[in-house]
Amino acid sequence: MTTTTLTAARAGLVSCGTCGLLAQQVSRAAPGHCPRCGARLASRRRGSLETTWALVIAAAICYIPANLLPVLGTTTLGSTAYDTIMGGVVFLYTSGSWPLALIVLIASVMVPLGKLLALVYLLITVQRGSIAGNRERTRLYHLVEFIGRWSMLDVFVDTFTVALVQLSPLMSVQPGAGVVFFAAVVVLTMIAAASFDPRLIWDADTTTEPDVA
Amino acid sequence: MTGSVPTGPSGIDNWPESTGNTETLACPDCDLLQVVPELPPGAKAGCARCGRTLVTQMADPIERPLALSIAALLVLILANTAPLMGLSVVGQQADTTIVGGSWEMWRQGQELTAVVVAFCAVFAPAAYLLCTLAVLLAARRPPAPRWVGELLRWAEAMQPWSMVEVMMLGILVALIKIAELATVEPDVGMYAVGVLMLLIPAIQSSFDPEAIWQRVTWADDGSLPADGAVQAVGTPDPRSAP
Numbered sequence: 228m229t230t231t232t233l234t235a236a237r238a239g240l241v242s243c244g245t246c247g248l249l250a251q252q253v254s255r256a257a258p259g260h261c262p263r264c265g266a267r268l269a270s271r272r273r274g275s276l277e278t279t280w281a282l283v284i285a286a287a288i289c290y291i292p293a294n295l296l297p298v299l300g301t302t303t304l305g306s307t308a309y310d311t312i313m314g315g316v317v318f319l320y321t322s323g324s325w326p327l328a329l330i331v332l333i334a335s336v337m338v339p340l341g342k343l344l345a346l347v348y349l350l351i352t353v354q355r356g357s358i359a360g361n362r363e364r365t366r367l368y369h370l371v372e373f374i375g376r377w378s379m380l381d382v383f384v385d386t387f388t389v390a391l392v393q394l395s396p397l398m399s400v401q402p403g404a405g406v407v408f409f410a411a412v413v414v415l416t417m418i419a420a421a422s423f424d425p426r427l428i429w430d431a432d433t434t435t436e437p438d439v440a
Numbered sequence: 441m442t443g444s445v446p447t448g449p450s451g452i453d454n455w456p457e458s459t460g461n462t463e464t465l466a467c468p469d470c471d472l473l474q475v476v477p478e479l480p481p482g483a484k485a486g487c488a489r490c491g492r493t494l495v496t497q498m499a500d501p502i503e504r505p506l507a508l509s510i511a512a513l514l515v516l517i518l519a520n521t522a523p524l525m526g527l528s529v530v531g532q533q534a535d536t537t538i539v540g541g542s543w544e545m546w547r548q549g550q551e552l553t554a555v556v557v558a559f560c561a562v563f564a565p566a567a568y569l570l571c572t573l574a575v576l577l578a579a580r581r582p583p584a585p586r587w588v589g590e591l592l593r594w595a596e597a598m599q600p601w602s603m604v605e606v607m608m609l610g611i612l613v614a615l616i617k618i619a620e621l622a623t624v625e626p627d628v629g630m631y632a633v634g635v636l637m638l639l640i641p642a643i644q645s646s647f648d649p650e651a652i653w654q655r656v657t658w659a660d661d662g663s664l665p666a667d668g669a670v671q672a673v674g675t676p677d678p679r680s681a682p
Contacts, residue, residue, distance in 0.1 A: 232472060233472070235473050240466065241501055242471070246649070248527075249465050249466065249473075249673045250672050250674055251670065252670065253670055254668040261659065263656070263659060264593070264653065264656070264659055265611050266593075318617070319617065322617075326567075331613060361490065365470065372600075376603050379560060379603055382557060382610075383606060383614075384613045386542065386545050386557050386612045387524070387615075388614045388618060390545075391536050391614070392527070392621070398529075402545055406545075407550060410556045417600065420599070428470070429471060429490070
């Protein structure tokens with residue numbers, strides 16, 4: 228038996244985005260305010276796809292200088308050597324701590340790129356009205372939300388390296404221009420993930436019967 | 441104990457009257473309407489369509505997170521005042537704190553990065569803990585005033601930006617990198633960050649926002665005209681109580 232799935236939106240109800248209260252909206256155009264917490268009600272996050280696209284594109288642009296520009300410069304007795312993100316990974320690998328090199332490689336290179344690709348995939352499938360793999364796509368969305376913060380790792384590593392190694396004229400470390408672009412990629416993708424509404428994944432799906440497992 | 445909840449009916453006409461034992465809500469991930477039965481303490485209910493956890497009935501939603509947040513606040517003060525690590529090389533000594541790291545970035549011309557570091561490492565964890573503490577203290581004696589809801593919203597907004605565990609890993613990687621060049625010693629601040637990294641997730645896993653919302657005075661006190669007022673569905677409305 229196939230039944231029409233009853234969502235809050237189809238029943239003319241709104242779930243408050245702040246406190247989760249289920250409420251009867253005043254009208255579809257102006258749902259009103261939540262009687263419990265006072266927040267403005269919205270059936271779906273306003274301008275979700277447009278905002279997420281804009282932030283993903285901005286993050287993708289910042290991703291290029293973040294990887295090409297140096298993040299650290301080490302001055303030893305007058306001569307300065309610059310390191311990019313990948314350079315830092317190679318330094319950790321050649322200095323013998325390959326587990327750390329792997330952690331930094333995953334957090335700084337693979338996670339930001341994977342996050343951008345995953346968000347683009349979610350945006351395109353939602354816009355094409357795809358109904359395949361809804362559960363998997365929702366899980367992918369939560370994975371993007373969960374791992375996003377870990378890309379900030381390199382920014383913290385650079386900060387504490389710069390703060391500690393200030394032993395001029397012997398040796399000193401300066402931050403490079405790439406750090407701020409890298410931090411921007413992390414912040415922009417985190418806001419992008421927060422502005423995407425996972426309910427849009429399910430909106431195209433009108434006929435599936437909920438599977439009670 | 442984890443189990444799926446029964447799904448809602450296919451028409452709004454035969455919608456069950458909400459009693460004190462059940463709650464009707466929409467899944468925040470897929471918007472499916474469903475009725476959640478009363479759960480025993482410690483039990484969870486998942487969405488029948490997408491599997492998201494809808495309700496977690498905490499055994500002790502106030503006192504346990506309250507004790508943990510008081511402990512976390514004390515450790516946070518220590519983590520921010522004590523040096524994280526010290527460095528010594530041919531007679532020269534140096535050490536740094538969290539704020540010291542952000543300040544050095546600012547001094548070296550990376551003002552924006554310094555602000556991001558200070559926000560994620562100091563401001564967001566402090567704001568999250570202070571708001572959570574105030575919310576829990578006020579919610580001990582219901583009905584809690586309306587500002588409790590406002591602070592709860594702040595605590596939830598700060599939560600993703602509070603990156604203590606990421607910072608801890610960052611400190612460790614920096615420590616190992618610098619150890620190639622000089623002698624580094626972990627200090628009190630670093631151990632405090634390590635403890636904080638465990639306390640914050642412990643607060644989050646024992647905290648139940650729904651338990652707080654149930655204790656907060658409703659924003660709309662029933663003074664609005666009936667035709668413009670939003671009606672609650674599926675949750676007992678204290679405004680209509682005799």
